Amino acid sequence: MTAGAELDVSPPEVSVRIGARSGAILALASLAGLLLFAWPLLVPSPTGWAETQGAPVVFAALVPVIVVIVLSQLSDGGMDTRTLALLGVLTAINAALRPALGAGTAGIEFMFVLLILAGRAFGPGFGFVLGATSMATSALFTAGVGPWLPFQMLAAGWVGLGAGLLPGKARGRATVGHLAMLVGYGIAAAYLYGAIMNLWSWPTLTGIATADYGGPAGGLDYVPGAPWLDNLRRFGLYTLLTSTAGWDTGRAVSTSIGLVVLGRPILDVLHRAARRARLS
Amino acid sequence: MVHRTVDRASTIGLGEGSDEGSAPRRRENLLARPRPPKVAAVSSAVASVRSGWAVYRLPRSLHPVAWWLWALGIMTAASLTTNPLVEGLLLAAATFVVVSRRDDGPWARSFRLYAILGAAVFVVRILYRIVFGGGDGDHVLFTLPRIPLPSVVAGVRLLGPVSLESILYGAYDGLQLGTIIVVVGAANSLASPRRLLRSLPAALYEIGTVLVVAVTVFPQLAESAARVARARRLRQSSAQARSWRERSRLVRGLVVPVLADALDSAISLAASMDARGFGRAPAGSxxxxxxxxxxxxxxxxxxxxxxxxxxxxxxxxxxxxxxxxxxxxxxxxxxxxxxxxxxxxxxGHGVRRSRYRPDRWLLPELLTVACGFAPVAAVAAVGAGPDAAALSPAILPTLDIPTLPLPLLVAAVVALLPSAITPPAPVATSEATA
Amino acid sequence: MITLDGVTVRYADSPVAVLDDVTLHIPEGDLALVAGQTGSGKSTLLGCLTNLVPRFTGGHRTGRVVLDGTDITSAAPRELADLIGYVGQNPLAGFVTDTVESELAFGMEQLGVDPSRMRVRVEEVLDLLGITDLRRRALRTLSGGQQQRVAIASVLTARPRVLVLDEPTSALDPVAAEDVVSLLSRLVHDLGLTVVMAEHRMERVVEFCDRVILVSRGSVRSGEPREMLSVSPVAPPLVELGRRSGWSPLPLTIRDGRRTARAERTAWREHPPVLGTLAAATGEGLVADGVVVSYGSLVAVRGATLTAGAGLVTALVGRNGCGKSSLLWAVQGSGSRKAGRITIDGMPAVPGDVALVPQTASDVLYLPTVAEELALADADADRSAGSAGRILDELVDGVERDQHPRDLSEGQKLALVLAVQLVREPRVVLLDEPTRGLDYAGKAALTRILRGQADAGRTVVIATHDAEFVAATCDRVVVMAEGEIVDDGPARDIITSSAMLATQCARVYAPVELLTVAEVLTARAAS
The missing domain is CATH 1.10.287 (Helix Hairpins)
Structure with a gap:
């Protein structure tokens, strides 16, 4: 009868680890994703375009592949059950927070609050996965599954990822400065998310001015091969007219109010749950 | 009743560890799926075909991936043409299949939302043409007062004359986009996402489980929120001040307990998953x-x-x-x-997980996918032939009337076939979907 | 079957050992009951059997755990899934999928059981547990007892040799609890399964168990039920009575008790003992007249009229789902009410008159410390700082002000929720299922608190199905069924005349109307 084995297990930790491999893939995939979002600004000449008019359709098929690869690599090697269950529950809450008709590119209201706070509390990998799964789940509930979904998953993943990458320590009581930083990030994320989703929908929703159809030469349409600044100007106007005053600002305001009012208590609750050791 | 189950229990040797005796094996055979009786097969080919058909037609849910591939084929065809007649036919085919083959799960009802969304996109594209200058072409329908804009936005034309051509341009594109959205909706309501999640490759098992958990927890959140909202009223401040502070407190009193509750149950869930062997399959070398x-x-x-x-x-x-x-x-x-x-x-290599009652891939699945890709083949054939122009009817400089080449008509009918050749959807009990 | 050898557990957040050098052996085929006061380490002990402690919870553990000759000390919980089945306190929280059938299959999928064999096992277990008719049901729509059975079924499909359950009946009404306990007993007898369960409501289990494991402040003793119960700090009323009476052997079943007490009973039948007089109402108290509550087409309360006198404690009893909660919430005013009039001492009730402690007490708490909750209560009620704190101290001792409310014990949480509402000086106090998760000491403390409130002239109404608690605490009993009030009378009359509500003492001494151990002892002293 010896003392036997000794088990010393450190307190539970909730995170989706980003290792060297998955980190590299996440970085490359983000770059690729950015390209797939921003391609309208990168077409160098109308000639190349003429033969590849199917680009938006092809890209809509490529993004899911990239999202799937990144997610499979982030979860490779097994996710521990605590992380997985918390991801599941937070995903459900996020899906519930998204307004019923959030289909397409419409606004996400309070979803960013929890996404940013969870990314902050549990790190960039967790934030990325939570953003992606939240979008997927809310799409299941709101008839939002469509070509836009993988783009939304990627963009929301970036929002969570960014929250996890912000400087400062994530543990302990959040200071005022810390909260202010989160609010600033929330506002930036709200507008950038809106802009990048608009960039995706812009050529699709307005139509593309092509040789067949001249279109109003100076309209808001995307003109392939035009100087990128020119297209950027058109896009800027488009997004200003369609989204900035409405959805994007609404999202920025609701996100910052949510972070101010609920930031600290929610962070407390998240930390507590993650560390809860005893079985009830 | 109790005695019978007890007897049965004592014969199956539960608790005897993982060794499988011969008794369970014999029972497996009894439970295997019904096969046409052998006698009938020998005696008459007709009877055999009939019973084969009966088995084929047994109500069941088609493999969800089959519906998605079917939809993918139709979407591809729709994206390769702007011909409104073809789009209209594909739209009708998808709608008809949904109506005849969806089950009564909650997702089946989402088709309406997609239809609304598709219609909205169609309308938006036409409105866009009207608002931002739709004057190209000869057939001006009406003229709206043009609104002058500052020079910063030089080139943007607001309102002004509206021509048939620009409206048609918006309508063709809008119909194409709307069709794609509706076909996505068709796939969504024909294949329950929950069952689709079960077909995910092993590499996505964890992410799939996150989604399964989310979908399962979702309705509990509503209950929890209702409970907390009711409890919160017990402590409402006597000063019913509607101040900023008071409001933020109300929100906090609702959000914090609901969130804490949900996270607590997440931890219980994690413990339960751990104890039930989740993640036991080796992660691969x-x-x-x-x-x-x-x-x-x-x-x-x-x-x-x-x-x-x-x-x-x-x-x-x-x-x-x-x-x-x-x-x-x-x-x-x-x-x-x-x-x-x-x-x-x-x-997913080396993962030793298994699936309970996996969706099977049989003849109807294969046929459904083939039907979905028939329009793609037809569009490709027409595109390579003399009627290629019919795929994208010209608007400018001359306004062509869209025509419908025969292969495309046939293909649309083929796309519709799954509504007849697949087994009907099972009738679920109302409790299962409650 | 299972042997713990010198097991010591410390959690990361505290230097105190939760289990201290525990050595324990549970033979194969035993139904073992783990008993002990709240916080004594029962859950931790169960966690050690499944290795969730410390593998899942974190912490430091020394000593060895041996299962059937195999050292499983360092095995991960998931490696034990086909050896040890674990059912947590709240079955609903442990469900991964959404329908009964898929939940039964989940564990086997993880183990990589062949699909055709999986199908067979699901059918077998559905039959074995008598839940075949539930197979396609959504888990959320099941009743508590059904959920518990499905939870047990879902671990049985992996064919474990040991079943570990944490408080499997604490949330169930007596009938459902009896079902679950007899099911477990059947599994032990027919399949030779080894079952280890923790349970506060020992009276429900004690007659079926082969072994009692006492956990007290980190140390563990185990042995024959009679032997252990004679020294246990927690014991069901019948055992308590036997111990106080010096009966040997200690009665564990009502039948044993009746046999032992036969002489005394006969004597008291001829010369009935003098019982304490019934407390009289000091005022009209609460009158809820013709209350109707309905949710859509579902009628929860069907024109019930509830009266509860001031200065009395009234019990509202009935099976789960009979409308007790809905009635309480409607009376309080926060829940929906389609019809009905609420008066208190003849005056229409105004907000603040009625306090209510909800079933999940923590629903009301959302601040990070006890002190902040108390301060907020003072501010809300416009009372001087410290008022709620003084009330809390009167109710229970030693609640640390800087603790997180969710870290409090169930009893402390109840007291805190009560305190933050009592500061408004309500005239009526309602409690919805307050005894859930309380051990015997906790219940005794709650009885003292509620009697105190009644003595202060308040009207107290408790919805519960805990017969022993009703007998010890309440003056009147109102019985509800299907949204209607079907009986109403003095506690003694109702309890002694009901088969389901009768306490253990009442059953032992029937037809002599004695309800609690204390009453029996008083009667003895008088005669």
Missing amino acids: RRHRVMAALTAFASVGCLMVFAYDLVSGTLPSVALGSVVTVHLRDALLVAGVLAALLSIRLS
């Missing part, structure tokens, strides 16, 4: 994981270069020998997709 990561990297790299080249067109074609010329871009696409498949396969 280090070598496999490194290989999976490398192929993933290669895949994303290839696809990225492919995408860039698609819009910029800088990569050359390479001649292989004298006959075959390969465009480097296409090679990148193929390599990227293959590497992606390989990576996903490698990530």
Whole structure:
């Protein structure tokens, strides 16, 4: 009868680890994703375009592949059950927070609050996965599954990822400065998310001015091969007219109010749950 | 009653560890799916066909992936043409299949939302043409007062004359986009996402489980929120001040307990999953994981270069020998997709998990997918033939009336066939979907 | 079957050992009951059997755990899934999928059981547990007892040799609890399964168990039920009575008790003992007249009229789902009410008159410390700082002000929720299922608190199905069924005349109307 084995297990930790491999893939995939979002600004000449008019359709098929690869690599090697269950529950809450008709590119209201706070509390990998799964789940509930979904998953993943990458320590009581930083990030994320989703929908929703159809030469349409600044100007106007005053600002305001009012208590609750050791 | 179950229990040897005696094996055979009786098969070919058909027609849910592939085929065809007649036919075919083959699950009802969304996109595209200058072409329908804009936005035309051509341009595109959305909706309501999640490859098992948990927890959240909202009223401040502070407190009193509750139950769930063997399947060897990561990297790299080249067109074609010329871009696409498949396969390598009552892939699934891709074949055939112009009826400079080549009509009818040749959806009990 | 050898557990957040050098052996085929006061380490002990402690919870553990000759000390919980089945306190929280059938299959899927064999096992277990008719049901729509049975079924499909359950009946009404306990007993007898369960409501289990494991402040003793119960700090009323009476052997079943007490009973039948007089109402108290509550087409309360006198404690009893909660919430005013008039001492009730402690007490708490909750209560009620704190101290001792409310014990949480509402000086106090998760000491403390409130002239109404608690605490009993009030009378009359509500003492001494151990002892002293 010896003392036997000794088990010393450190307190539970909730995170989706980003290792060297998955980190590299996440970085490359983000770059690729950015390209797939921003391609309208990168077409160098109308000639190349003429033969590849199917680009938006092809890209809509490529993004899911990239999202799937990144997610499979982030979860490779097994996710521990605590992380997985918390991801599941937070995903459900996020899906519930998204307004019923959030289909397409419409606004996400309070979803960013929890996404940013969870990314902050549990790190960039967790934030990325939570953003992606939240979008997927809310799409299941709101008839939002469509070509836009993988783009939304990627963009929301970036929002969570960014929250996890912000400087400062994530543990302990959040200071005022810390909260202010989160609010600033929330506002930036709200507008950038809106802009990048608009960039995706812009050529699709307005139509593309092509040789067949001249279109109003100076309209808001995307003109392939035009100087990128020119297209950027058109896009800027488009997004200003369609989204900035409405959805994007609404999202920025609701996100910052949510972070101010609920930031600290929610962070407390998240930390507590993650560390809860005893079985009830 | 109790005695019977007890007797049965004592024969099955539960609690005897994992050894499987011969008794369970015999029972497995009894429970195997019904087969046509042998006697009938021998005696009469007609009877055999009839009973085969009866088995084929047994109500069941089609493999969810079959519906998605069917929809993917129709979407591809829809994206390759702007002919409103073809779009209309495909739209009608998809709608008809949904009506005849969806089950009574909660997702089946989402089709209406997609239809609304599709209609909205159609309307928006036409409105867009009207608002931002729709004056191209000869057939001006009406003229709206043009609103002058400051010089910063030079070139943007607001309102003004509206021509039939620009409205048609918006309508063709809008119908195409709307059709795609409605077909996505068809796939959504025919294939329950929950069952689709069960068909995910092993590499995505964890992510799939996150989604399953989310979908399961979702209704509990509403109950929890209602309970807390009711309890919160017990402590309302006597001063019913509607101040900023008071309001933020109300929100906090609702959000914090609901969130804390949900997270607590998440921890219980995690413990239960741990104790029930979740993640027990080995994660694959280090070598496999490194290989999976490398192929993933290669895949994303290839696809990225492919995408860039698609819009910029800088990569050359390479001649292989004298006959075959390969465009480097296409090679990148193929390599990227293959590497992606390989990576996903490698990530799931060695996983020893199994599936309870897996969705089976039988003849109806195959036929359904084939029906979905018939329109793609028809569009490709028409595009290569003399009627190619029918795929995208011209608007400018001359306004053509859309025509419908016969192959496209036939293809649309074929796309409709799954509504008849697939087994009907099972009738679920009302409790299961409650 | 299972042997713990010198097991010591410390959690990361505290230097105190939760289990201290525990050595324990549970033979194969035993139904073992783990008993002990709240916080004594029962859950931790169960966690050690499944290795969730410390593998899942974190912490430091020394000593060895041996299962059937195999050292499983360092095995991960998931490696034990086909050896040890674990059912947590709240079955609903442990469900991964959404329908009964898929939940039964989940564990086997993880183990990689062949699909055709999986199908067979699901059918077998559905039959074995008598839940075949539930197979396609959504888990959420099941009743508590059904959920518990499905939870047990879902671990049985992996064919474990040991079943570990944490408080499997604490949330169930007596009938459902009896079902679950007899099911477990059947599994032990027919399949030779080894079952280890923790349970506060020992009276429900004690007659079926082969072994009692006492956990007290980190140390563990185990042995024959009679032997252990004679020294246990927690014991069901019948055992308590036997111990106080010096009966040997200690009665564990009502039948044993009746046999032992036969002489005394006969004597008291001829010369009935003098019982304490019934407390009289000091005022009209609460009158809820013709209350109707309905949710859509579902009618929860069907024109019930509830009266509860001031200065009395009234019990509202009935099976789960009979409308008790809905009635309480409607009376309080926060829940929906389609019809009905609420008066208190003849005056229409105004907000603040009625306090209510909800079933999940923590629903009301959302601040990070006890002190902040108390300060907020003072501010809300416009009372001087410290008022709620003084009330809390009167109710229970030693609630640390800087603790997180969710870290309090169930009893402390109840007291805190009560305190933050009592500061408004309500005239009526309602409690919805307050005894859930309380051990015997906790219940005794709650009885003292509620009697104190009644003595202060308040009207107290408790919805519960805990017969022993009703007998010890309440003056009147109102019985509800299907949204209607079907009986109403003095506690003694109702309890002694009901088969389901009768306490253990009442059953032992029937037809002599004695309800609690204390009453029996008083009667003895008088005669």
